[in-house]
Amino acid sequence: MAPTARAAVGVRLWPQRYAIARLIAVPDPLPSPPAGGPPIALIIDHDEVSLVAPEEVVEAQGGLVERVATGWRALTLEATFPLTTVGLLAVVSRALADVGIPLMVLSSYDTDHFLVPDETLGRALAALSQTR
Template sequence: MRKLVIDARPGEYAVARLGPGASVPPRLFEPGDSLVSVTRTPGELSVVCAADRVPEDAVVETGWRVLTVRGPLDFTLTGIMAALSSELAAAGVSLFALSTYDTDHLLVKDADLERAVAALRGGGHEVHGT
């Protein structure tokens, strides 16, 4: 596995769940420098966003921090998420993972951030922004 460069994004994030028929709140897509991910399945509308942008009436899990792998990552690369999640699992850190066209993002609880960073550095990766 090649060694990766990972950036810890500032600020608190939340993972939220809305009902399957909910509309995507337009304010999620207002300009800003925070990560926003919206996923709709037949059973839910799931949102990852900065804690101050959480949609009203959502079931919310707060206290997340985002670790972003510097990309872009080529689609032919294999094992990136497996390697990172294995290193975190070995350190007892749970995660919420998501990917975009260019890269991968790991959300870890703020209380676990130091342990996560230590585990990733122990795996030979560079982690910045902590």
């Protein structure tokens, strides 16, 4: 049976403001955070390249940026989860949806990161604190 998301999990708030950008090409060199730095995601799919990173990292891409949405805040779940964990993102998504907050989710091998609009950060943290 797959593990389920029931235990309390800490949330780390990254201090940087984030941007979500659509790029016209894959950056070269690839952007990377310093060790222990904030998460960065480069997503390449069948018809677009997206970069999710602190605003200054996206700005550094210059002419590669086709469209950008700024003013997001990144939070990281402070735990390692098996890939078979069931319902973890559903808990986060439901808590934020119940108070009308949109989110963007990024998953790494061990954990999950999510972004909320900066102006909703206080309400998002309050909603998430109620899920513990």
